[in-house]
Amino acid sequence: MKNALYLFLLIICFNVNAQIQKVEPPFWWTGMKMSEIQVLVYGEDISNLQPKIDDSRIKLTSVDRVQNENYIFLNLEISKDAQPGWVEINFYKGKKRKYNYSYQLLKRNKNANLVKGFDNSDVMYLITPDRFANGDSENDELPEMKEKLGDGNNDRHGGDLQGIIDHLDYIKDLGFTSIWLNPALENNMERFSYHGYSTTDYYKIDPRFGNNKLFKELSYKASEKGIKIIMDVIPNHCGSEHWFFKDPPTQDWFNNQNNYKNTTHNREAVQDIHAAEIDKSEHHDGWFVETMPDLNQGNSFLSKYLIQNAIWWIEYATLAGLRVDTYPYADKDFMSDWTKAIMDEYPKFNIVGEEWTTNPAITSYWQRGKVNHDGYVSHLPSLMDFPLQSALTEALNDDFGWGKGFVKSYKALANDFLYADPFNLVVFPDNHDMTRFFTQINNDLDLFKMGIIYYSTIRGIPQFYYGTEILMDSNKNPGNHGLIRSNFPGGWPGDQVNAFTGSGLNKNQIETLRFFKKLLNWRKNNEVIHYGKLIQFAPKFAEEIYSYYRTYNDKKVWVIFNRVDKTQVIDLNHFEEVHNGFKSGYEVLQEKKIILNDKLEIKGKSAMIIELSK
Numbered sequence: 001m002k003n004a005l006y007l008f009l010l011i012i013c014f015n016v017n018a019q020i021q022k023v024e025p026p027f028w029w030t031g032m033k034m035s036e037i038q039v040l041v042y043g044e045d046i047s048n049l050q051p052k053i054d055d056s057r058i059k060l061t062s063v064d065r066v067q068n069e070n071y072i073f074l075n076l077e078i079s080k081d082a083q084p085g086w087v088e089i090n091f092y093k094g095k096k097r098k099y100n101y102s103y104q105l106l107k108r109n110k111n112a113n114l115v116k117g118f119d120n121s122d123v124m125y126l127i128t129p130d131r132f133a134n135g136d137s138e139n140d141e142l143p144e145m146k147e148k149l150g151d152g153n154n155d156r157h158g159g160d161l162q163g164i165i166d167h168l169d170y171i172k173d174l175g176f177t178s179i180w181l182n183p184a185l186e187n188n189m190e191r192f193s194y195h196g197y198s199t200t201d202y203y204k205i206d207p208r209f210g211n212n213k214l215f216k217e218l219s220y221k222a223s224e225k226g227i228k229i230i231m232d233v234i235p236n237h238c239g240s241e242h243w244f245f246k247d248p249p250t251q252d253w254f255n256n257q258n259n260y261k262n263t264t265h266n267r268e269a270v271q272d273i274h275a276a277e278i279d280k281s282e283h284h285d286g287w288f289v290e291t292m293p294d295l296n297q298g299n300s301f302l303s304k305y306l307i308q309n310a311i312w313w314i315e316y317a318t319l320a321g322l323r324v325d326t327y328p329y330a331d332k333d334f335m336s337d338w339t340k341a342i343m344d345e346y347p348k349f350n351i352v353g354e355e356w357t358t359n360p361a362i363t364s365y366w367q368r369g370k371v372n373h374d375g376y377v378s379h380l381p382s383l384m385d386f387p388l389q390s391a392l393t394e395a396l397n398d399d400f401g402w403g404k405g406f407v408k409s410y411k412a413l414a415n416d417f418l419y420a421d422p423f424n425l426v427v428f429p430d431n432h433d434m435t436r437f438f439t440q441i442n443n444d445l446d447l448f449k450m451g452i453i454y455y456s457t458i459r460g461i462p463q464f465y466y467g468t469e470i471l472m473d474s475n476k477n478p479g480n481h482g483l484i485r486s487n488f489p490g491g492w493p494g495d496q497v498n499a500f501t502g503s504g505l506n507k508n509q510i511e512t513l514r515f516f517k518k519l520l521n522w523r524k525n526n527e528v529i530h531y532g533k534l535i536q537f538a539p540k541f542a543e544e545i546y547s548y549y550r551t552y553n554d555k556k557v558w559v560i561f562n563r564v565d566k567t568q569v570i571d572l573n574h575f576e577e578v579h580n581g582f583k584s585g586y587e588v589l590q591e592k593k594i595i596l597n598d599k600l601e602i603k604g605k606s607a608m609i610i611e612l613s614k
């Protein structure tokens with residue numbers, strides 16, 4: 001009898017909300033700076049109903065109806081002193097209540113607005129969740145998800161959030177303090193969905209990675225170990241299987257909505273003072289690829305939707321940062337509004353944008369505080385430093401002679417005057433879209449280490465891709481993205497090599513793992529590298545010696561590189577302006593004391609990190 005009653009109630013409840021398929025954001029918080037929100041309600045002919053709220057905690061200030069009658073947008077104002085709980089939204093047809101939805105107001109994380117974003121004290125570990133570790137084989141294939149497992153480079157391999165949670169200690173022991181996770185939102189695409197850049201639901205973690213609760217748990221467990229979580233977000237486009245692409249709210253929800261046109265990738269048109277209008281529009285209105293429709297952020301409903309979505313995830317999972325995909329492809333005025341809204345809500349937060357260019361004039365255009373030629377005001381705190389990445393790889397690989405080698409990275413760094421805040425740039429040797437660093441420098445372990453030392457001690461926030469610490473390469477096919485994002489050894493049951501335990505690693509891999517551990521853990525505890533002033537000395541062309549100092553309060557660290565394959569003797573008098581008074585030092589990697597009289601010997605193809613002492 002009891003069961004029958006329960007079933008009856010279940011049927012009633014089901015019918016009550018049968019028409020409402022989506023409510024986004026699905027809940028909000030009390031005490032947010034953003035207390036006026038827009039709630040998208042999706043359901044058949046929903047716009048023909050009249051929504052009403054009779055509750056002092058939420059005021060329904062207005063209702064917006066759009067071309068598609070399956071959508072209605074409710075503008076809600078949450079009272080400043082509202083207590084958490086459920087607020088009924090009723091939908092009437094005439095005088096008859098047809099449906100209701102209980103909208104939840106959650107209690108806010110007490111200090112959420114003070115959450116500190118990633119900064120110079122951090123080192124980021126970039127993970128492609130499908131490829132790091134399979135912590136739960138039960139979620140590998142799910143009936144509701146279109147793409148199943150496969151063993152090809154571009155197939156799904158089964159990695160998930162549980163796999164990351166299980167190996168947080170490995171990441172922590174290496175000395176990393178933050179994780180940038182490639183996108184983990186639902187990508188219910190037919191194929192090629194493992195990378196996560198084709199969102200099909202903005203409010204749902206892909207069930208093959210876990211669920212929203214598990215994502216929150218990852219953030220919580222990571223923070224307990226001193227690791228911050230950085231979410232990868234894509235305001236520019238979604239996946240062509242997104243439910244709102246199949247039934248768009250308006251005729252202008254997407255650019256080229258009914259007529260796919262690819263972007264030209266002419267990103268320079270954004271800054272070009274001579275640009276033709278068509279080049280600007282073909283760049284930012286074109287689709288990234290055919291399966292990624294281009295969102296029109298000029299639509300005010302969509303703009304608000306995307307801003308709220310980012311804030312929702314930061315609040316929900318207590319994130320410490322966002323990485324923004326394809327930054328210059330979206331509407332730039334929208335990106336300014338989007339970043340401003342986030343930074344207003346979380347003043348200590350950090351957001352890093354991807355602008356893939358080797359031209360620092362273009363990169364610097366997007367950084368907060370930059371005074372631009374066209375008056376564009378950006379609120380984006382950080383950018384990926386692609387110009388420095390390409391300069392350093394060239395510097396390491398170059399042959400010898402005038403204008404070659406370290407002079408390239410020296411000059412790249414000398415461009416820092418272009419940036420409003422060069423210290424808040426993310427520096428990296430590679431990422432999920434690039435040939436792996438070990439391959440970039442032709443599997444030369446000495447040059448590899450010099451590069452890692454550079455990124456770990458130069459200004460900025462270092463980021464390394466998972467597996468760099470065990471020399472993962474992309475030798476067989478440098479351009480193949482699926483191969484760059486190979487499975488991390490040890491992440492799958494039965495793996496012959498297990499990098500988590502060290503079993504099966506070769507000598508060079510073990511040595512590199514130790515090297516990373518020593519370097520990053522040293523960096524972790526040295527404010528001079530986090531916040532120190534940078535002074536670089538021009539390379540000596542003939543000898544290929546390059547060095548810089550980081551200085552902070554009374555601490556000085558000297559980082560020196562020798563690119564030629566023979567020992568060099570350096571005249572210390574040249575460095576008198578910073579060496580003055582310092583007579584000895586401690587070399588961090590070799591762990592030995594060094595006397596600094598007037599000469600220093602440095603081995604061929606090596607780098608030294610010397611903490612100076614008097």
Ligand code: CA
Pocket residue numbers: 134135136137138139140158159160208
């Ligand atoms: Ca799995």
